[in-house]
Amino acid sequence: MSDAATGAPLVLKSTQFRKAREEGWRELEALVARAEKRGAASLGAEELERLPVLYRMTLSALSVARSIALDRNLLTYLEALSMRAYLVVYGPRVRQASAIGRYLARDLPRAVRRARWHFLIALAALLSGVAAGYLLMRANEDWFAALVPGALAGGRGPDSTAAELRNEEIFAPWPGVVESFGIMANYLFSHNSFVGILIFSLGIAAGLPSLMLLVYQGLTLGAFIALHAERGLLVDFLGWLSVHGVTELGAMLLFGAAGLLLAEKILFPDRMTRLESLAAQGRIAAQIAIGAVMMLFVAGMLEGGFRQLVQPTGWRFAIGGATAILWLGYYALAGRRRE
Amino acid sequence: MTAEISRHGRATEFLEGRAASRRRIAITTPEGVALFFDLADPGERLTAFFIDWVLWAVATVAIYFVFVFVVLGAFALSDKVGLAIAMSIMLFLAFAVRNLYFIHFELAWQGATPGKRMVGLRVIDRKGGPLSPTAIVARNLTREVEAFMPLSLLLSIGAVTGFWSHLSLVAWILLFSALPLLNRDRMRAGDLIAGTVVVALPRRMLLGDLVDSVVHYSFPERYLAAYGAFELQILEDLLRRPNAPDAAKVRREVCDKIRAKIAWTDTVADPDVERFLTDFYAAQRAYLEREQLYGKFRADKTEAAGFAGG
Missing domain, CATH: 1.20.58 (Methane Monooxygenase Hydroxylase; Chain G, domain 1)
Incomplete structure (x- = not known):
C-alpha cells in the first residue's frame, strides 16, 4: 500500500x-x-x-x-x-527650507510667549544672583576670586585699578578682524552654548540645577558690576556690557525658561500622564532652546567682533537698546496672526 | 491582536533567539491595522552610538586637517595667529558637528543615523505620529548633557579631584545612562522630552514559497492531525536553510521522527528525504491553513486537535 x-x-x-x-x-x-x-x-x-x-x-x-x-x-x-x-x-514631509521659515516666523515667538512666566522666574533667579554678587563684593572684594572663575576674570580683580579697567578692558583697542571674529566670537559662542544647553537640559532634574546655574551666572555678573562701580566706571561698564549682554543674557534666560518648562511638567503633570505632558512640552522647550542658540551666535558676533569697534559709551547703549527692542518686539509680536 | 502576532511570534523567538521579554509597542495605523515595533536593546543602542561617535570624531579631525592645510595654507597666515584661529574654529566645528551630526541625519534619513542604520534601529514617535523636526532637535540637544559632557569629564578625570567631585560625576553618569533601563519603553532623557522611542527595524527578505504545485507524496488528512503551527514553522526554517552544517543529517532525523509520529509505514530513501519533507510541509500547511479558516487554529502539537482557539 x-x-x-x-x-x-x-x-x-x-x-x-x-x-x-x-x-x-x-x-x-x-x-x-x-x-x-x-x-x-x-x-x-x-x-x-x-x-x-x-x-x-x-x-x-x-x-x-x-x-x-x-x-x-x-x-x-x-x-x-x-x-x-x-x-x-506617515513620516514628516517637510522641506527643510520652509520648515525653517515657519519656525522663525511663527513657532519660535509663540513658544517663547507661552513660556513668559518661566522666563520671568528665570529672570528673577538671575537678578537675585546679580544682587547677591553685588552686595557680597561691596562688603568685601575678596569675594571676587570665589565668585568669578579664573578664566573668566582674565586678570581682572580686586587689584585692578580704574585706569587698567578703562584702558585694557572697556576701551581697549579693537584687535582686528581675524582676532575678533575668528577667535573671540567662536570661543564665546561655543562656551556660552555649552552653558546654555546645560541650563536647558538640567530642567529634567526638576529645574533646580537650572535655577542654580542662572543664579551663579548672576553672581559673576554682580561681582563684575560691583568691581567697576567701586572704581567709578559703572556707566561705562554697563554700556560696554550692553552691546552683547542684552542678547547673551536674553539667550541664557530663554535656556532657563525652556528648562523650567520641562521641570514644570515633571513636577506637575496635568491631565495627561507625566510622560505625555513632558513630550508635548518638551518640543516647545526645544524650539526655545534652538532660538536661544541662535541668539548666542548673534551675541558672540556682537561681543567678539563689534564691542571694541564701537568706543563711545553712548553708542554702545544705543546698540544695546536697539537689540533689546528688536528681541522684545520679535518675541512679543511675531506670529500673532492666525493662519 | 496579540493572538495573531503570536502565530509566528513563538517560532520567531525560538529560531532567532529573541528574548520572549523583548518589549514591543503597538501602533495602530490610521487604516486600523496594528503594527508591533520591537524596542531596541540597550546593547544595540550603545553599539549604534559608538559607531556614530567614531564617525563624528573622524569627521571632526578630517575637517580640522582640511581646514589647517587648505585654508591656512592659502592665506599664509603667520604660525602663531594661524594656530590660535585654527584652535578656536576647531572648537566651534567640534561643537557644530557634534550637535548637527545627529540632527542632520535623523532629519534626512527619517530617524536614523549611520550608526543606527548599521545596527538596524530607527527613532519613531511614541504615538505613531510623524517624527517632527522639533522632536528630533529636542532628543539630540540633550545629548550634550547625557553623553558628551560626562564623556569628556571622564577623559579628563585626572583633572577632577576630590571625593565629592568624583562621586557626583559617577552619580551623573549613572543617572543618565541607567535611565533607559528604568522605564518601560527604554527611553533616555532626550526621548522623554521629545516623545520618541528607538525601535529595532530589521530588513526581511521575501524568500520563495516552499509549496510547489506538484507533489510526489500526498498525505491524506489522517496523517496531518499530529502537528500544529509551531512545528510547521520550525520545519519551514529547516527547509529554508539547506546549506546549514549537518543539514542532511538533521533532515534525516526529522524525517524519521515525522514518519514515526504519523505512522508512515513506507521507508524514505536518502535522496528522497528533502522531497518527502517539502511535500509533508505543503500538505501540513494546506491542512492547518484550511482548519484556521474554519476557526480552528492549532498552535502546536500539544493542543488538542479541533480546538477552536485563535
Whole structure:
C-alpha cells in the first residue's frame, strides 16, 4: 500500500494569495528602500502617487496573511515591510527650507510667549544672583576670586585699578578682524552654548540645577558690576556690557525658561500622564532652546567682533537698546496672526 | 491582536533567539491595522552610538586637517595667529558637528543615523505620529548633557579631584545612562522630552514559497492531525536553510521522527528525504491553513486537535 501519488496538484489559498500580490510588495520595498536612503523627496511624482496605494495594499495583505497564512517567512516579511512603509508614508514631509521659515516666523515667538512666566522666574533667579554678587563684593572684594572663575576674570580683580579697567578692558583697542571674529566670537559662542544647553537640559532634574546655574551666572555678573562701580566706571561698564549682554543674557534666560518648562511638567503633570505632558512640552522647550542658540551666535558676533569697534559709551547703549527692542518686539509680536 | 502576532511570534523567538521579554509597542495605523515595533536593546543602542561617535570624531579631525592645510595654507597666515584661529574654529566645528551630526541625519534619513542604520534601529514617535523636526532637535540637544559632557569629564578625570567631585560625576553618569533601563519603553532623557522611542527595524527578505504545485507524496488528512503551527514553522526554517552544517543529517532525523509520529509505514530513501519533507510541509500547511479558516487554529502539537482557539 502507498499513499504516495506522484504528480498530484496541490493549490493553497495562501500561495495563490501571495502570487497575486507579490509584485506589488516588491515594488513597495524598492520605493521604501529608496525613500529611506535618500528621503521621500527623491521619489518622482508618479512614484509618490504609487506609494500610498502600494502601502494600503500591503497593509491589507498583512491583515489577511495574519489570518490565513502560516508561512513564517511571508509573515515576518510583510510585518517588517508594513512597518517601514508606514514610517515613510506617515513620516514628516517637510522641506527643510520652509520648515525653517515657519519656525522663525511663527513657532519660535509663540513658544517663547507661552513660556513668559518661566522666563520671568528665570529672570528673577538671575537678578537675585546679580544682587547677591553685588552686595557680597561691596562688603568685601575678596569675594571676587570665589565668585568669578579664573578664566573668566582674565586678570581682572580686586587689584585692578580704574585706569587698567578703562584702558585694557572697556576701551581697549579693537584687535582686528581675524582676532575678533575668528577667535573671540567662536570661543564665546561655543562656551556660552555649552552653558546654555546645560541650563536647558538640567530642567529634567526638576529645574533646580537650572535655577542654580542662572543664579551663579548672576553672581559673576554682580561681582563684575560691583568691581567697576567701586572704581567709578559703572556707566561705562554697563554700556560696554550692553552691546552683547542684552542678547547673551536674553539667550541664557530663554535656556532657563525652556528648562523650567520641562521641570514644570515633571513636577506637575496635568491631565495627561507625566510622560505625555513632558513630550508635548518638551518640543516647545526645544524650539526655545534652538532660538536661544541662535541668539548666542548673534551675541558672540556682537561681543567678539563689534564691542571694541564701537568706543563711545553712548553708542554702545544705543546698540544695546536697539537689540533689546528688536528681541522684545520679535518675541512679543511675531506670529500673532492666525493662519 | 496579540493572538495573531503570536502565530509566528513563538517560532520567531525560538529560531532567532529573541528574548520572549523583548518589549514591543503597538501602533495602530490610521487604516486600523496594528503594527508591533520591537524596542531596541540597550546593547544595540550603545553599539549604534559608538559607531556614530567614531564617525563624528573622524569627521571632526578630517575637517580640522582640511581646514589647517587648505585654508591656512592659502592665506599664509603667520604660525602663531594661524594656530590660535585654527584652535578656536576647531572648537566651534567640534561643537557644530557634534550637535548637527545627529540632527542632520535623523532629519534626512527619517530617524536614523549611520550608526543606527548599521545596527538596524530607527527613532519613531511614541504615538505613531510623524517624527517632527522639533522632536528630533529636542532628543539630540540633550545629548550634550547625557553623553558628551560626562564623556569628556571622564577623559579628563585626572583633572577632577576630590571625593565629592568624583562621586557626583559617577552619580551623573549613572543617572543618565541607567535611565533607559528604568522605564518601560527604554527611553533616555532626550526621548522623554521629545516623545520618541528607538525601535529595532530589521530588513526581511521575501524568500520563495516552499509549496510547489506538484507533489510526489500526498498525505491524506489522517496523517496531518499530529502537528500544529509551531512545528510547521520550525520545519519551514529547516527547509529554508539547506546549506546549514549537518543539514542532511538533521533532515534525516526529522524525517524519521515525522514518519514515526504519523505512522508512515513506507521507508524514505536518502535522496528522497528533502522531497518527502517539502511535500509533508505543503500538505501540513494546506491542512492547518484550511482548519484556521474554519476557526480552528492549532498552535502546536500539544493542543488538542479541533480546538477552536485563535
